[in-house]
Amino acid sequence: AAGVIQSPRHLIKEKRETATLKCYPIPRHDTVYWYQQGPGQDPQFLISFYEKMQSDKGSIPDRFSAQQFSDYHSELNMSSLELGDSALYFCASSSPGQGNTEAFFGQGTRLTVV
Amino acid sequence: EDKVVQSPLSLVVHEGDTVTLNCSYEVTNFRSLLWYKQEKKAPTFLFMLTSSGIEKKSGRLSSILDKKELFSILNITATQTGDSAVYLCAVVYNNNDMRFGAGTRLTVKP
Numbered sequence: 001a002a003g004v005i006q007s008p009r010h011l012i013k014e015k016r017e018t019a020t021l022k023c024y025p026i027p028r029h030d031t032v033y034w035y036q037q038g039p040g041q042d043p044q045f046l047i048s049f050y051e052k053m054q055s056d057k058g059s060i061p062d063r064f065s066a067q068q069f070s071d072y073h074s075e076l077n078m079s080s081l082e083l084g085d086s087a088l089y090f091c092a093s094s095s096p097g098q099g100n101t102e103a104f105f106g107q108g109t110r111l112t113v114v
Numbered sequence: 115e116d117k118v119v120q121s122p123l124s125l126v127v128h129e130g131d132t133v134t135l136n137c138s139y140e141v142t143n144f145r146s147l148l149w150y151k152q153e154k155k156a157p158t159f160l161f162m163l164t165s166s167g168i169e170k171k172s173g174r175l176s177s178i179l180d181k182k183e184l185f186s187i188l189n190i191t192a193t194q195t196g197d198s199a200v201y202l203c204a205v206v207y208n209n210n211d212m213r214f215g216a217g218t219r220l221t222v223k224p
Contacts, residue, residue, distance in 0.1 A: 016154070035156060035157075037212075041149070042156065042158055044156055045155035048155075064185060090214070101134075103152070103200070104216050105204075108211075108212055112188035
């Protein structure tokens with residue numbers, strides 16, 4: 001079965017650079033969630049989208065922005081990267097519209113800022 | 115292909131029941147297995163398991179790992195309505211790669 005696809009899997013950037021992470025949800029899933037997981041920490045909720053509109057906002061820094069496109073894929077844009085942005089970034093998708101509220105996680109993008 | 119499979123996908127019980135959630139995995143260079151509880155926005159950590167046969171316990175929750183048969187179970191005894199959540203299993207492998215299972219949705223009815 002198709003799963004949530006995230007790209008790239010690994011990314012190395014320098015301080016003050018920008019990065020774009022992509023998430024392709026499971027087909028027919030209309031909701032996407034972004035999480036940031038630092039070393040030894042719980043995933044922290046960043047932002048979510050439902051039907052291409054922002055549905056909820058968590059601890060997403062102002063330097064980050066995200067959007068969901070017409071094909072339901074989502075991109076997380078990160079600017080002015082800082083060393084502390086180094087983390088695993090997970091995307092999850094779900095389809096509340098179908099009564100299924102499990103969130104299926106992607107494999108994550110490991111961002112390293114040097 | 116690396117994979118993490120949780121079962122059942124959904125479970126409905128009554129308060130006081132005991133439940134067992136399963137997580138099986140096939141990954142290269144296994145490092146650890148983590149259990150999370152997701153109620154609202156983000157998963158919260160429950161247990162990290164790295165060694166076979168050693169039970170971890172926290173209140174009514176306990177978990178154990180079998181590295182030979184490649185699975186872990188999460189037990190919840192005397193369930194309460196507050197235990198209703200999605201329980202996620204995640205496996206850390208290779209050089210800190212991490213893969214989540216699809217989760218088990220537990221509903222505890224009064």
